[in-house]
Amino acid sequence: MSPDAIDKLIFLIVALCFIVCFLTFWKNSVVVCWSEYTHDAQGNVLTYKDSTGYWYEYTRDASGNELTYKNSIGYWHEYTRDASGNELTYKDSTRIRRGFD
Numbered sequence: 001m002s003p004d005a006i007d008k009l010i011f012l013i014v015a016l017c018f019i020v021c022f023l024t025f026w027k028n029s030v031v032v033c034w035s036e037y038t039h040d041a042q043g044n045v046l047t048y049k050d051s052t053g054y055w056y057e058y059t060r061d062a063s064g065n066e067l068t069y070k071n072s073i074g075y076w077h078e079y080t081r082d083a084s085g086n087e088l089t090y091k092d093s094t095r096i097r098r099g100f101d
Contacts, residue, residue: 040064061085 035050042064049055056071065085070076077092 033051035048037045038047040046040060044060044064045058046060047055047057054072056069058066059068061067061081063085065081066079067081068076068078075093077090079087080089082088
């Protein structure tokens, strides 16, 4: 067998191993990965969590407007709203913003 043919054979073996490893990982990921949601009566997402440990949650007013959000990596934000649901103030884990017209 020529050196060039050996190089091609090694390349094909490595490529095949990569494909088998990828498909095995993908198959196992599909089997063990999951996500779960909860919703309010209006169909808005209230909570989410998945098999990696990531989660987030919302609170909403009676009209379904978002009031707060927080997640598993420490980010959060919150709104204050008037009776019509208009945003009055917003603050989050990185900055504060207020006074919308």
